[in-house]
Amino acid sequence: MSDDGERVSDGRLLDGRYRLTGRIGSGSTGTVWRARDEQGKRDVAVKELRLEGDPEGEDRRRGAHRLQHEARAASRVGHPSAVHIHEVVVEDGLPWVVMELVHGESLRTTLERGRLEPAEAARIGLAVLGALRAAHSVGIVHRDVKPENVLLEFGTGRVVLTDFGIGHGPVPGDSSVFVAPEQLAGRGAGPASDLWSLGALLRTIVDRHEHTGPLGTLLVRLLAEEPERRPGAEEAAAVLEGIAGGRAAEPPEPVPEPEPVPAPGSAPAPGSAPASASAPAAASGSAAEPESAPEPEVVRPPAPPAPQLRRPLLAALGQLLPKKPEVD
Incomplete structure (x- = not known):
């Protein structure tokens, strides 16, 4: 938790180790204190979880056990x-969550000075998404992603998400804009609810x-009414990575088809570049293919004429041969 807050004078000691030194802030689920770890010689944040009802009642005891488990x-x-949780201690029947003290401020405080650029928003969103994915991988749904957390x-500039599914009861009116529709309707919350x-x-x-x-485009899809229409965490992370890096994750432009190469010796089409013009540069990261030399023209000899009968020569030979005597 962040370390801004007021001082307290009682200096209450928890578990014989953590001495409260100042109140950082309060919310619907409890109060966060700044404390000194007298054994570890470090400053920590301690969350005092809030429970309604009779301190001696059975419902309160069950609630305290549930909070301790969460x-x-x-x-x-x-x-x-x-946020790193060091341990959970029990005082007066209630769990107190001891966690790292983050030297910074809440996103809510930052936004009071003005909106942020999309690239910075994507950086923050990517970090929050990473923490959510880690929680989902061990079966935990946050249920309360909002600027205060x-x-x-x-x-x-490190981004830290706090309050992982601990003691979330009725949703206050100011926080309802960050709660998924199915969660507000009482249908429960799942990983898709955290993405909303x-x-x-x-x-x-x-x-x-x-x-x-x-x-x-990503906002429209994340805020879809039906959980099944929202993108998965991996897809959302890919888009945020592209935006945080200074470029929107848009589909690449289609590569134009190459113009047909005229046959050797044919005239160029009207308006086309002459053959001596240089080709466009190859796309970045790829090598241009070398131009192939035109194939030499193969000259085929003319086909021989069809053979003709040499009638004059045969006739002359016939005159030289002796004639057979005629028989009466």
Whole structure:
């Protein structure tokens, strides 16, 4: 969690180790404190989870057990953009989540100074998506992706997603714009629900009504009403990588077909370049094929004339031969 917040004077000590030194902020699921790890000699963030009801009631005890299970499950999410959970301690029957302290500010605070460019939005979205994919791989759905739960570290620009599916109850009105339709309708949440929330987050980063520009097509698909119509995480990541790198992931332009080469000796078509003009340069990264030399023209000898009967010679020979005597 981020390290901005007010000081507290009581200095409460948790588990004989973590001394609370300041309140970072509060939300619908609890309060986050800044604390000093007196054994590890480091500053940490501690989330005090909130539970309603009778402190001695059975419902509260079951709720506390569920929160403890959710917090320990969230500690299995390993990704550079997922907040690191050190441990879960129990005080007065309630779990307290001890996690890394991020020296930065929330995305909500950043956006109060103005919208971000699509490339920066894509960079942040790609990091959040990476953390979500890591959570989904261990069976965890975040269910609460919103600007307040995305932190930006000072100096490094590192993006950190917090609050992985821990203690999410009724959705407050201000956060409902980041909750998938099926989740609001009470049909449950799955990985596709987190992708819808990612789309709502990206839309807020660039413009609440952004449906043009490099992110436009992806936003429309991520915010589809039906979960099955939304792109998968891998496809969304490919688009965001292209935009974050300064180029929209658009299909390449079709390569034009080469013009037919005239036969040797034939006249060029009207308006075409002369044979001595240089060919266009080859596409980047590919080698141009060398021009082949024209094949030499094969001159075939004329076919011999058809043989003719030499009648005059035969007639002369007939005169020289003796004639047979005529028989009466």
